[in-house]
Amino acid sequence: MSRVVIVGGGAAGLELASLLGRSVEPHDEIILVEGETHHYWKPRFHEIAAGTFDNDLDTLCYFSHGARNGYRHFQARMTDINREEKLLQVYKPNGETDTLAYDYLVIAIGAISNDFATKGAKEHCLFLDTPQQARDSWQQISSLLRSGGQRTINIVGAGATGLELAAELAKVNGNLSQNAYAAKLTINLIEAADRVLPSGPLKMSQEALLRLEKFQINVMLNTRIASVDQQGMTTSDGLNLDADIQFWAAGIKAPDWLNNIGGLESNHANQLIVKQTLVTTLDSHIFSLGDCAAIPQADGSMVPPKAQAANRAAVHLAKNLKGLMQGKELTPFVYKDGGMVVSIGHNYAISTMMNDRLILKGRLVRRLYDTIFRLHQKTVSGLFTMSRLIISKRLKCIFKPN
Template identity: 65%
Template sequence: MSRIVIVGGGAAGIELSTLLAKANRKKHEIILVEPETDHYWKPRLHEIAAGTFDRELDSVCYFTHGAINGYQHYQAAMTDIDRENKMLCVRRNDGTEAAVKYDYLVVAVGAVSNDFNTSGARDNCIFLDSASQARHAWNKISQLLREGDDRTVNIVGAGATGVELAAELARVSHKLQRYNAAKLTINLIEAADRVLPNSPQKMSAKVLKELQRTNINVLLNTRISEVSEHGMVTADNQSLEADIQFWAAGVKAPEWLKGVGGLEYNRMNQIIVNANLTTTVDDSIFSLGDCASIPQADGSFVPPKAQAANRAAVHLSKSLTSLLRGKELTDFEFKDGGMVVAVGHHFAVGSFAPQSKMANKLVFKGRLIRRLYDTIFRLHQRTVEGMFTVSRLIITKRLKALFQPNGM
C-alpha cells in the first residue's frame, strides 16, 4: 500500500483527493493536508466578500467529506519537504510541528495576488486569496453599509476577480438602498488599456459596457504607485481616496513556497514541473494548479485558471492510478475552453474557442451565460460530491431564493 499526500485543498487538491480515493479505495492511503476546515471554490470568493455566498450549500467540510469519500483530512500547513526521508514537514493549527510520511507527494497550494512590491499595498489593501480574507472583507463592507453615508471602494486589478467583485458590490449596494444602506462608489483600477486584458477584445468591450452601465468608475491605463490607509496615489500623482481597498491584480505562487524542499522554482515562485506533472528534481513529487509551471508541447505554459487546475486534477488522478498499477505516467495537455466572467448576479460574459481565429467573434453575454457560469461551479461540485448531492443543492438553493427578503 502506497501513501499519497496532497497538499492544498483548493479546486485541484480536493478534486484529486476525491478521485484518487474513489479509484484506489482501500488499496492506497490518501491524505489531504490543508489548514482550513472547509473548502470554498476560489472563483466565488468575491461572493463571500460581497455577502452573497451561501456557505451552508456551497462549501464543503474536509473532515466529513474525506470520511465519506475515503481520504483523510490532516489539518495543518506545509512548512518544508524532507525529500531524503520522504517526509512532509507541517505546522498544526495549534503551532506545533509534525511530519507526515509519504510515498508520493502532490503540491497544489494555489496562488495569491501579486502586489508587485507596491508601497503600502500589503498593509492597506484586502486580498481575496482565501476564504478567511473574503470573510474579513465582508465584515468591513457590511460595516460600511450600515453606517449609511456614501462610501468609496477602490479595487486594483480588472481581471476576472476585480471585475466580478466590483459588479457584485455594485449590485449589493443598489439592492440594499431600499433599507437605507450606504451607497458605494466603486473605482475599478487597471494598469492595462482594457478590462480583462487577457481576454478577447470583444469580451473586454462587452464587460466594460456592463460595468459602466452599473455606474462603476473604470480607470484604465492607471498604475498605482503607493497605497495609504485612506487612499491610493497613481503613477501620475492622482489621489484616489477610499474607505476600503482591495488588491486583485497579478498572480504568483505564495512567497513562502519558493525554496521549499530544494525543488526548482521560477521567478513567480511556481514549482517547475515536467509535462507529466512530476517535479524536475524528484519524480515522487508532483505539482499542479496555479502553484506549478506546467510546460506544453508548443512551448507555452498552462495558464493560472480554475479550469486548468480542475483538468490537471482529473488527469493526474488517472495517470497516478496507472502508475500505482505498474504503468507509465502520461503528459498533461491543456486545451483552453475559454472563460466566463460574472458581471453581477444575473449577467455574465463568455468567450469560447480562445485558440481559434473565431475567438473574438464567439463572445456572448446575458442571463443564459450567467447560467453557464453557475454550471461550471456545479461541475466542480459534481466531481467533489456527486450528481445526487448537486441536484439536491440546486433544488434547495432555488427554494431558499424564493424566501430571501432582500430579493438578492
C-alpha cells in the same frame, strides 16, 4: 501499499483527493493536508466579500467529505519538505509542528495576490486569497454600508477577480438604494493595462466595460498605483485616490515560501516547475498542479492559472497516479481551453466560446458560470449530491422570504 499526500484542498487538490480516494485499492492511503476545515470554491470569494455567498449550500466540510470519499483530512499547513526522507513538515492549528511521511506528494496550494512590492499595499489593502480574508472583507464592507453617506472603494486590478468583485459590490449597493440608512458607494476599478480583462479577448473586454459602466463603476485604465496609505492610493502620475476601503486584486504568484522548496525548481512567480506529466523536474515522487505550478505544453505555451485548468489537471493526475501505482508510465497533460466565463453582478455573465470567436452574455450565461462550479461539485461529491444541491438551491431561492 502507497501513501499519497495531497497538499491543498482547492479546485485542484480536492478533486484529486476525491477521485483517488474513491478509486485506489483499499491498502493505498490518500491524505489531504489542508489548513481550513471547510472548502470554498475560490472563484466565489468575491461573493463572500460582498455578502451574497450561500454558506449553507456552497461549502463542504473536508473531514466528513473525506470519510465518505476514501481520503483522510489532516488539518495542517505545509511548511517544508525533506526530500531525502520523503517527509512533509506541517504546522497544525494548535501551534504544534509535525511531519508526515509520503510515497508520492502532490502540491496544490494555489496562488496569492501579487502586490509587486507596491509601497503600503500589504498594510492598507484587503486581499481575497483565503476564505478568512474574504470574510474579513465582508465585515468591513458591511460596516461601511451601514455607515451611510457617500463612500468610496478602490479596487486595483481589472482581471476576473477585481472585475467580479467590483460588479458584485455595485449590485449589492444597487439593491440597497431604497434603504435611507445605507451608504452610497463610489467604486474605482483601477487597471494598469489599456483594457479590463487584459488576458481575455478584446471583444470580451469591450462587452465587460460596457456592463461595468452600466453599474456606474468608475473604470480607470492605463493607471498604475505607485503607493497606498490609510487615506487612499497614489497613481504613478501623482493623482490621489482617497478611499474608505481598498482592495488589491492585481496579479498572482505562488507564496514566497514555495520558492525552491526542498531544492525543487521554481520560476519568478514562485511556481514549481513541472514537466507536462505534472511531475516536478527534479523529483519523480513530487507532483504539482493548479495555480502554484508552471505547467508547460508541447507548443511551448503554459497552462493558465484558471479554475478550469486546475480541475482538468486534477482529473489527469488522478489517472496518472493510479497508473503509476500499478507500474504504468506517466502520460502528458494536454490542456484544451474551454473559453472564459466572468460573472458581472450576481445575475449576469460574459463568456467566450469557439476559440474566442463567439462572445455570449446575459442571465443565461450566468448559468454557464455556475456550471463550472457544479461540475466541480459533481467531481468531488457525485451526480446525485450535485443534483440535490441544485434542487435545494432552487427551492431556497423560490421560498426564502426577501
